[in-house]
Amino acid sequence: MAPVVDTLRLTAEDAQGLLERKEVSPAELRAAYLEAISERDGELHCFLRTTDKVAEQGVPVALKDVISTKGVETTAGSRILSGYVPVFDATVAARVKGAGLALLGKTNTDEFAMGSSTENSAFGPSRNPWDPTRVPGGSGGGSAAAVSAGLAPWALGSDTGGSIKQPSALCGNVGLRPTYGTVSRYGIVAFASSLDQIGPVAKTVRDVALLYSIVAGRDPADSTTAELPEPVRLPTADSLDGVRIGVPTELNEAEGIEPGVREAVRRALELSEQLGAVVEECSLPRSVRYGLPCYYLIAPAEASSNLARYDGVRYGPRAEGSSYQETVDRTRDEGFGDEPKRRIMLGTYALSAGYYDAFYGQAQKVRTLIIEEHREALARFDVLACPTSPTVAFPIGERAADPLAMYASDLLTIPSCLAGLPGLSIPCGLSEGLPVGLQLIGPQFGENRVFEVAHALEQALAFDTVPERLR
Amino acid sequence: MTWEPIIGLEIHVQLKTRTKMFCRCPVGFGAGENTRTCPVCLGFPGALPVPNRTAIEWTILLGLALGCEIPARAEFSRKNYFYPDLPKGYQISQYDRPSCVNGKMILPTGEGDRVIGIVRAHLEEDAAKTIHVGGRTGRIGGADYSLVDYNRGGTPLIEIVTAPDLRSSEEAKRFLQLLRQTIVELGVSDAEMEKGTLRVDANVSVRPAGSDELRTRTELKNMNSFNFVARGIEAELARQVAVWESGSEVEQETYDFDAATGALTARRAKEEADDYRYFPEPDLVPVEPSAELVERLRERLPELPGARIRRIEARLDLERATVLVTGGLDALWEDTVAEGAEAVAAANVIANNVVGAGIGPAGVPARELARLVEARDRLPRTTFDEAVSRLGEPGFSADPYLEQEAVSDADELGPVVARVLEASPGQVEAYRNGKEGLLGYFVGQVLKETQGKANPRVVSELVREKLRAS
Numbered sequence: 001m002a003p004v005v006d007t008l009r010l011t012a013e014d015a016q017g018l019l020e021r022k023e024v025s026p027a028e029l030r031a032a033y034l035e036a037i038s039e040r041d042g043e044l045h046c047f048l049r050t051t052d053k054v055a056e057q058g059v060p061v062a063l064k065d066v067i068s069t070k071g072v073e074t075t076a077g078s079r080i081l082s083g084y085v086p087v088f089d090a091t092v093a094a095r096v097k098g099a100g101l102a103l104l105g106k107t108n109t110d111e112f113a114m115g116s117s118t119e120n121s122a123f124g125p126s127r128n129p130w131d132p133t134r135v136p137g138g139s140g141g142g143s144a145a146a147v148s149a150g151l152a153p154w155a156l157g158s159d160t161g162g163s164i165k166q167p168s169a170l171c172g173n174v175g176l177r178p179t180y181g182t183v184s185r186y187g188i189v190a191f192a193s194s195l196d197q198i199g200p201v202a203k204t205v206r207d208v209a210l211l212y213s214i215v216a217g218r219d220p221a222d223s224t225t226a227e228l229p230e231p232v233r234l235p236t237a238d239s240l241d242g243v244r245i246g247v248p249t250e251l252n253e254a255e256g257i258e259p260g261v262r263e264a265v266r267r268a269l270e271l272s273e274q275l276g277a278v279v280e281e282c283s284l285p286r287s288v289r290y291g292l293p294c295y296y297l298i299a300p301a302e303a304s305s306n307l308a309r310y311d312g313v314r315y316g317p318r319a320e321g322s323s324y325q326e327t328v329d330r331t332r333d334e335g336f337g338d339e340p341k342r343r344i345m346l347g348t349y350a351l352s353a354g355y356y357d358a359f360y361g362q363a364q365k366v367r368t369l370i371i372e373e374h375r376e377a378l379a380r381f382d383v384l385a386c387p388t389s390p391t392v393a394f395p396i397g398e399r400a401a402d403p404l405a406m407y408a409s410d411l412l413t414i415p416s417c418l419a420g421l422p423g424l425s426i427p428c429g430l431s432e433g434l435p436v437g438l439q440l441i442g443p444q445f446g447e448n449r450v451f452e453v454a455h456a457l458e459q460a461l462a463f464d465t466v467p468e469r470l471r
Numbered sequence: 472m473t474w475e476p477i478i479g480l481e482i483h484v485q486l487k488t489r490t491k492m493f494c495r496c497p498v499g500f501g502a503g504e505n506t507r508t509c510p511v512c513l514g515f516p517g518a519l520p521v522p523n524r525t526a527i528e529w530t531i532l533l534g535l536a537l538g539c540e541i542p543a544r545a546e547f548s549r550k551n552y553f554y555p556d557l558p559k560g561y562q563i564s565q566y567d568r569p570s571c572v573n574g575k576m577i578l579p580t581g582e583g584d585r586v587i588g589i590v591r592a593h594l595e596e597d598a599a600k601t602i603h604v605g606g607r608t609g610r611i612g613g614a615d616y617s618l619v620d621y622n623r624g625g626t627p628l629i630e631i632v633t634a635p636d637l638r639s640s641e642e643a644k645r646f647l648q649l650l651r652q653t654i655v656e657l658g659v660s661d662a663e664m665e666k667g668t669l670r671v672d673a674n675v676s677v678r679p680a681g682s683d684e685l686r687t688r689t690e691l692k693n694m695n696s697f698n699f700v701a702r703g704i705e706a707e708l709a710r711q712v713a714v715w716e717s718g719s720e721v722e723q724e725t726y727d728f729d730a731a732t733g734a735l736t737a738r739r740a741k742e743e744a745d746d747y748r749y750f751p752e753p754d755l756v757p758v759e760p761s762a763e764l765v766e767r768l769r770e771r772l773p774e775l776p777g778a779r780i781r782r783i784e785a786r787l788d789l790e791r792a793t794v795l796v797t798g799g800l801d802a803l804w805e806d807t808v809a810e811g812a813e814a815v816a817a818a819n820v821i822a823n824n825v826v827g828a829g830i831g832p833a834g835v836p837a838r839e840l841a842r843l844v845e846a847r848d849r850l851p852r853t854t855f856d857e858a859v860s861r862l863g864e865p866g867f868s869a870d871p872y873l874e875q876e877a878v879s880d881a882d883e884l885g886p887v888v889a890r891v892l893e894a895s896p897g898q899v900e901a902y903r904n905g906k907e908g909l910l911g912y913f914v915g916q917v918l919k920e921t922q923g924k925a926n927p928r929v930v931s932e933l934v935r936e937k938l939r940a941s
Contacts, residue, residue, distance in 0.1 A: 068517045187517040193753035222519050223755050308560020309514045324611050351748035
């Protein structure tokens with residue numbers, strides 16, 4: 001039986017319409033995605049596992065494997081959690097189920113969301129649907145690639161320093177990292193608690209806004225969440241009249257930005273002006289200069305503590321030793337891959353007595369400056385714009401052996417993550433046949449504004465999110 | 472040379488909140504192992520802490536009772552270390568921003584008030600309970616296997632740190648009694664050392680009397696009663712004095728006190744210094760109690776035990792006042808005196824007879840007790856004891872007991888006294904040689920002969936008279 005829908009082009013909003021009008025049944029819709037998965041995921045490896053039967057009858061959804069799903073194995077891409085089946089749903093998993101969304105499966109991720117390519121997954125890398133020799137970005141490469149390849153209409157990812165935005169840019173779709181504290185982290189396998197945020201990936205800005213509206217809002221189980229000051233609005237704007245767009249020089253002219261990326265972003269900004277926006281340069285001097293080092297102190301410090309619970313005592317595989325200490329040592333040695341080990345060591349060092357003030361303490365002060373700097377810029381502008389990633393998707397293996405080169409992939413996404421601000425990546429063109437992402441950064445709780453701007457641009461850009469080789 | 476002891480205490484108090492500090496598992500004893508657990512207190516991936524409001528309020532309440540300042544902003548931190556009793560690999564604890572700072576407790580003594588500084592009181596979560604099976608040390612290294620019960624893990628715990636202001640083991644004990652009573656009266660903990668809901672570590676050093684130097688201190692752990700605390704400190708003070716006087720130096724060490732032998736055992740020195748890598752807990756927001764909340768809690772404070780000791784002392788004496796207040800007996804005493812009983816007699820009966828009979832003060836009718844106290848000397852001892860033992864029974868009345876008069880007739884008691892003295896020539900000899908404590912023995916024998924019906928005061932006079940005469 002031929003699929004009743006073309007999952008490559010179907011948006012979540014359209015899928016919902018088909019279900020509401022009973023033009024397709026929930027089972028047919030699900031079957032279409034499962035067939036797409038069986039057809040293309042052998043090559044792309046977006047999913048770590050798919051789910052057999054689910055009660056929900058709504059639009060299917062994929063969840064990054066750092067999101068706890070009751071009764072469904074959740075590994076965070078790590079051997080140390082292989083076989084771990086949560087006894088509870090993460091709040092976001094419960095909310096998507098509560099909204100009737102049907103879980104399709106769990107998507108691949110760099111181990112503990114640490115990485116920018118999914119090459120750090122203990123279960124093998126995912127591949128970019130535009131060019132399977134290239135990475136889909138990371139850590140949420142599985143979710144982003146699945147959406148672009150028509151394997152899921154939308155997905156949830158997690159973003160610590162760019163893990164939603166950067167893969168969306170590299171795979172040519174829309175990804176939102178929301179304002180810190182708007183989406184519950186309860187049940188998310190923690191990487192760096194003060195930075196981790198859950199957010200949606202989809203083909204359109206409206207789909208992203210819709211999924212965001214389902215998962216956002218205060219959660220009593222996460223003390224760091226806040227109530228949204230206003231309800232999420234699905235964007236309709238097609239003009240940018242009166243919108244002030246700030247273009248931070250440092251984020252647009254940073255070393256390492258490929259010419260093709262710069263060109264695509266420049267054209268998108270020109271288009272913005274044609275749509276009525278006022279586009280002006282501005283400056284975030286400390287954000288690029290100090291953002292990356294600041295992030296690579298704070299995130300590993302928190303990670304070193306968050307990953308301390310994986311000791312093989314209560315869950316997950318255990319490598320028996322002759323004593324408690326040896327058992328823990330062996331379990332962690334065998335269970336963790338190189339990147340978590342590297343970050344645990346970095347973070348332990350940054351928090352150690354005698355080093356705390358110079359490293360973690362200093363990084364927190366710098367973070368405060370970066371927050372201030374963004375606040376000042378966003379007092380003058382509605383949104384800030386820059387490339388999401390300095391480069392298009394890079395070949396698998398190119399940066400795997402060079403952690404610093406890999407870390408630089410997040411140079412442009414990290415500053416606003418440190419500032420806790422919403423950032424959205426939309427595809428704005430191609431460079432050498434590969435998608436380029438435009439990053440729009442809004443003020444705290446400014447998601448609605450970002451959606452409006454992004455939606456107007458999206459309409460004007462008319463980017464085809466279906467990878468050329470799959471059309 | 473005389474040596475001055477310098478003692479500071481660290482006291483852990485397990486709160487009796489209904490639920491744990493960061494999850495909604497019930498707190499309490501007696502449930503099957505690992506049945507009071509959830510993803511949060513087992514440290515499952517993604518589980519997040521949500522603070523217990525009551526525990527925070529009780530910490531502030533206790534802080535206020537200890538005269539502390541309540542900072543407008545407190546913060547939880549993570550204390551990182553690996554141990555199976557700590558499922559997350561870190562303990563959530565207030566660190567450099569505790570809820571209560573700069574307090575003091577007034578300790579009434581015979582030489583006036585002693586002011587004991589309270590450096591801080593902070594809130595944290597308790598660790599789980601571990602049992603190490605096999606091996607000689609009782610520690611995890613070398614054990615055949617270890618068992619963990621996570622029921623206790625995550626119970627709210629307040630840590631109180633005193634300044635090194637205590638100057639003797641006796642003072643430390645009195646401080647602890649007063650502190651414990653304060654905690655119990657606030658209703659925040661049962662504070663029972665035997666059950667581990669109150670735990671005390673002592674930091675001990677000595678210095679030459681008159682100097683103001685601070686010498687190396689040692690830490691004492693595992694003392695599970697106030698008496699053991701006093702004995703442990705006493706033993707450590709003696710050891711340190713001996714070390715200094717032998718020309719050696721006291722080393723910074725941690726000792727376990729063995730109640731059975733009274734011995735102190737040094738813990739094996741750690742191979743490396745502790746580095747807990749504290750940093751602010753990013754899963755929680757700061758604790759910012761409003762001024763209104765702090766004032767509301769301040770208004771809830773009852774008259775504190777130290778103040779009550781001073782007030783009651785004026786009508787009794789320090790020792791009796793202390794016993795009544797730290798035993799939670801002073802309210803009954805006040806009521807009994809108000810019903811007409813004489814103050815000292817009432818204190819003695821309550822502290823000795825009522826407590827001795829195992830009766831809690833709450834259910835005792837003060838009016839009936841006052842009548843018994845008043846009639847004490849007239850009643851046969853057995854009748855009095857019987858009456859006291861029934862004080863706690865509902866609807867108790869002293870009437871039936873008051874009808875029984877003790878035998879006070881010297882003519883009737885005289886022969887009995889004579890018989891007892893004749894039967895105990897050795898004791899009579901000893902008494903005459905100055906062992907006057909034997910008076911009680913003779914009185915006891917007479918009471919026994921009369922089946923408790925004799926008036927002990929009259930008997931006592933008769934015995935003394937007879938021993939003087941012959």
